[in-house]
Amino acid sequence: MTELLTVSDLAVSFGEVRAVRGVSFGVAEATTLAIVGESGSGKSLSSLAVLGLLPAQAQVTAGSIHWDGRDLRACGADELRQLRGTDIAMIFQDPLSALNPSLTVGYQIGEMFRRRRGLGRDEARRRAIEAMTEVGIPDAARRAGSYPHEFSGGMRQRVMIAMALALDPRLLIADEPTTALDVTVQAQILRLLRKRQRDGLAMIIISHDLGVVARTAQSVVVMYAGRAVESGPVADLYTVPAHPYTLGLMAASPSARDAGRRPQPIDGYPPDGAALPTGCAFHPRCPFARQRCRTEDPELRTVAPGRTSACHFAEEVLSRGGAVGHPRA
Amino acid sequence: MAAQSDTPVLELVDLVAGYRSRQGPLGRSRAVRAVAGVNLAVRAGETVCLVGESGCGKSTVARAVVSLLRPIAGEVRFDGRDVTALDRAGRRDLRRQVQLVFQDPYASLNPKMTVHDLLSEAWRIHPGIVPRGDWDAEVAALLERVGLNPGHATRYPHQFSGGQRQRISIARALAVRPRLIVCDEPVSALDVSIQAQILNLLARLQRELGVAYLFITHDLGVVRHFADRVAVMHLGTIVESGQTEQVYERPAHPYTQALLSAAPSVDDWRAQEGEEIVLRGDVPSPLDPPSGCRFHTRCWKARDLCRAEEPALVRRDTDHPVACHFATDAHVVAADGH
Ligand SMILES: Nc1ncnc2c1ncn2[C@@H]1O[C@H](COP(=O)(O)OP(=O)(O)OP(=O)(O)O)[C@@H](O)[C@H]1O
Ligand SMILES: Nc1ncnc2c1ncn2[C@@H]1O[C@H](COP(=O)(O)OP(=O)(O)O)[C@@H](O)[C@H]1O
Ligand code: SF4
Ligand SMILES: [Mg+2]
Ligand SMILES: [Mg+2]
Numbered sequence: 001m002t003e004l005l006t007v008s009d010l011a012v013s014f015g016e017v018r019a020v021r022g023v024s025f026g027v028a029e030a031t032t033l034a035i036v037g038e039s040g041s042g043k044s045l046s047s048l049a050v051l052g053l054l055p056a057q058a059q060v061t062a063g064s065i066h067w068d069g070r071d072l073r074a075c076g077a078d079e080l081r082q083l084r085g086t087d088i089a090m091i092f093q094d095p096l097s098a099l100n101p102s103l104t105v106g107y108q109i110g111e112m113f114r115r116r117r118g119l120g121r122d123e124a125r126r127r128a129i130e131a132m133t134e135v136g137i138p139d140a141a142r143r144a145g146s147y148p149h150e151f152s153g154g155m156r157q158r159v160m161i162a163m164a165l166a167l168d169p170r171l172l173i174a175d176e177p178t179t180a181l182d183v184t185v186q187a188q189i190l191r192l193l194r195k196r197q198r199d200g201l202a203m204i205i206i207s208h209d210l211g212v213v214a215r216t217a218q219s220v221v222v223m224y225a226g227r228a229v230e231s232g233p234v235a236d237l238y239t240v241p242a243h244p245y246t247l248g249l250m251a252a253s254p255s256a257r258d259a260g261r262r263p264q265p266i267d268g269y270p271p272d273g274a275a276l277p278t279g280c281a282f283h284p285r286c287p288f289a290r291q292r293c294r295t296e297d298p299e300l301r302t303v304a305p306g307r308t309s310a311c312h313f314a315e316e317v318l319s320r321g322g323a324v325g326h327p328r329a
Numbered sequence: 330m331a332a333q334s335d336t337p338v339l340e341l342v343d344l345v346a347g348y349r350s351r352q353g354p355l356g357r358s359r360a361v362r363a364v365a366g367v368n369l370a371v372r373a374g375e376t377v378c379l380v381g382e383s384g385c386g387k388s389t390v391a392r393a394v395v396s397l398l399r400p401i402a403g404e405v406r407f408d409g410r411d412v413t414a415l416d417r418a419g420r421r422d423l424r425r426q427v428q429l430v431f432q433d434p435y436a437s438l439n440p441k442m443t444v445h446d447l448l449s450e451a452w453r454i455h456p457g458i459v460p461r462g463d464w465d466a467e468v469a470a471l472l473e474r475v476g477l478n479p480g481h482a483t484r485y486p487h488q489f490s491g492g493q494r495q496r497i498s499i500a501r502a503l504a505v506r507p508r509l510i511v512c513d514e515p516v517s518a519l520d521v522s523i524q525a526q527i528l529n530l531l532a533r534l535q536r537e538l539g540v541a542y543l544f545i546t547h548d549l550g551v552v553r554h555f556a557d558r559v560a561v562m563h564l565g566t567i568v569e570s571g572q573t574e575q576v577y578e579r580p581a582h583p584y585t586q587a588l589l590s591a592a593p594s595v596d597d598w599r600a601q602e603g604e605e606i607v608l609r610g611d612v613p614s615p616l617d618p619p620s621g622c623r624f625h626t627r628c629w630k631a632r633d634l635c636r637a638e639e640p641a642l643v644r645r646d647t648d649h650p651v652a653c654h655f656a657t658d659a660h661v662v663a664a665d666g667h
Binding site: 038152187216255259265270 | 521524525526529550551577587588593596602603607608609611
């Protein structure tokens with residue numbers, strides 16, 4: 001499958017601090033890629049870099065970003081803004097910050113149709129109500145006249161999704177789209193996103209929750225301390241991880257389904273970006289670590305068809321077998 | 330799991346608690362009954378998880394248990410005694426016996442105090458627990474117990490990571506040797522690899538010290554592996570409770586069934602589309618709860634009876650009460666709620 005978006009060896013720095021140190025990922029039409037990792041691992045920065053939305057102090061220091069054959073690193077701010085409004089949409093981690101508190105929700109969604117599609121007021125309003133209905137906002141015609149603060153967290157997140165999907169983007173980047181939501185509301189939103197993906201939308205979902213990823217993505221990139229440490233198809237990676245960190249993350253995730261699998265902690269704490277361990281950044285917490293790991297930073301390499309791992313002993317990890325190999329009956 | 334006796338340390342009897350809430354700057358103030366009649370018991374040395382969605386009243390229960398909030402009706406009983414009827418000495422003893430650990434280890438630790446000061450503060454307030462001369466040794470022992478370096482007693486909270494700060498909060502709760510710790514989302518702000526560390530720590534402390542936990546969380550995965558018993562809360566009431574495995578294997582309330590089926594889990598990568606129950610609509614506001622069964626606006630089984638009459642929490646089999654007019658077992662429920 002040809003990829004719509006391809007990011008290779010991306011690096012982002014805040015001055016001396018190397019927050020993202022080499023991440024590659026790609027996504028094709030009608031598929032979902034997940035970027036998983038713990039807080040501070042560089043997930044948000046990686047996706048913000050794609051759209052040219054990094055904070056002012058941050059800089060892309062290496063790597064390439066290609067969209068539909070175009071080199072996005074060579075694009076100017078105007079070109080990127082144009083792309084964000086049409087082909088690529090983003091849902092941010094904090095939905096309230098992305099809505100204007102003094103305008104009605106219907107107006108804000110309608111504005112996209114007026115500005116980007118040149119529609120008149122009435123038509124824009126009609127389309128806004130349609131978009132709200134599609135994301136499951138009950139009584140959308142009435143709710144279009146409400147202000148953001150009059151919506152619950154779940155409804156606000158649905159408004160954000162309605163805005164993001166309004167102009168039929170080809171790619172949606174969603175940063176922790178359901179983290180702040182209750183599970184019953186999360187289930188509604190994930191179902192909606194999966195439907196749009198089946199209809200052709202490409203998605204990048206950023207999450208720290210392996211359960212959410214399991215329910216949405218076909219392929220995964222696992223990040224640790226600013227690096228991609230493993231990538232591959234969901235089914236492979238969830239059955240047999242190829243990196244000790246992925247293995248640890250699986251074992252640490254508490255499962256509501258399986259009474260037998262008690263969550264096992266990973267010892268120690270994630271490193272601080274300003275003081276990374278030598279060699280492999282995971283070595284102080286890694287049960288597989290040996291002398292070589294303390295001195296030599298492992299490269300991300302292909303370890304099986306379609307799968308990469310940045311571990312000196314990936315083959316050993318793979319041969320240990322299953323993490324959560326029991327699919328639901 | 331810990332040894333259990335039959336004497337409840339904590340008992341909530343028809344507890345009603347809440348707030349006064351003003352609607353807009355000129356609006357009249359109205360009572361929000363955030364907890365609308367809750368019965369719950371926690372026995373010595375056991376873990377009871379209170380699980381439910383945002384705003385359902387979990388933290389309000391916690392506040393009532395630690396006497397930060399006075400019940401509107403009903404009772405909070407500690408060791409069988411109504412806590413509102415205690416004299417001064419009794420209230421003081423209660424403040425020692427019941428401790429609270431919060432979600433946010435950043436906000437709950439005074440940034441200007443060293444770890445030593447944070448841990449010994451309560452010994453000043455409750456003299457007689459640890460003699461002054463033993464403070465240093467006891468601080469070191471507490472830090473060791475929660476897996477921190479005893480040499481770090483002179484550090485300040487900001488010098489620790491989130492997980493380490495939660496260890497400090499736990500050490501501080503333990504310092505006064507409580508019988509019950511109310512944990513309000515103690516691991517929700519932590520990374521998953523650190524969550525398991527803290528849960529293991531709490532489980533070990535329970536084995537070693539026999540402390541009981543009222544553990545509040547929205548995370549159904551955590552509950553399954555941590556709770557002896559679970560109570561599922563919905564909009565101010567408990568809709569189902571029982572032994573954890575009983576509730577997880579045979580959920581009988583439609584809300585519990587929806588919650589469990591919707592909770593994403595690492596095992597879900599093979600889940601089929603439409604397998605989970607997706608509820609329609611939005612969570613109602615506790616300011617204006619639905620008539621009859623408070624779940625009826627989102628329930629796929631609701632009939633006229635549900636809109637008219639509030640179902641009581643009835644025992645089905647042993648110790649597994651459910652508040653639903655049409656409670657059934659999980660395996661006869663349709664896969665999709667619509
Ligand atoms: N100080 C307050 N004044 C008025 N209403 C309040 C106050 N605190 C809580 N409430 C309301 O009481 C209800 C229950 O709140 P509570 O904090 O107990 O929920 P919770 O179950 O702990 O939710 P969460 O999972 O979000 O922490 C909510 O509707 C909330 O808006
Ligand atoms: N505005 C900023 N200034 C300085 N450092 C930052 C800023 N934003 C992020 N970082 C650092 O970059 C790293 C990755 O951040 P981020 O991509 O937001 O992580 P994630 O989304 O995985 O939680 C973190 O260690 C964080 O401290
Ligand atoms: S390279 Fe070494 S330390 Fe790093 S993950 Fe592999 S075994 Fe562990
Ligand atoms: Mg982020
Ligand atoms: Mg709360």
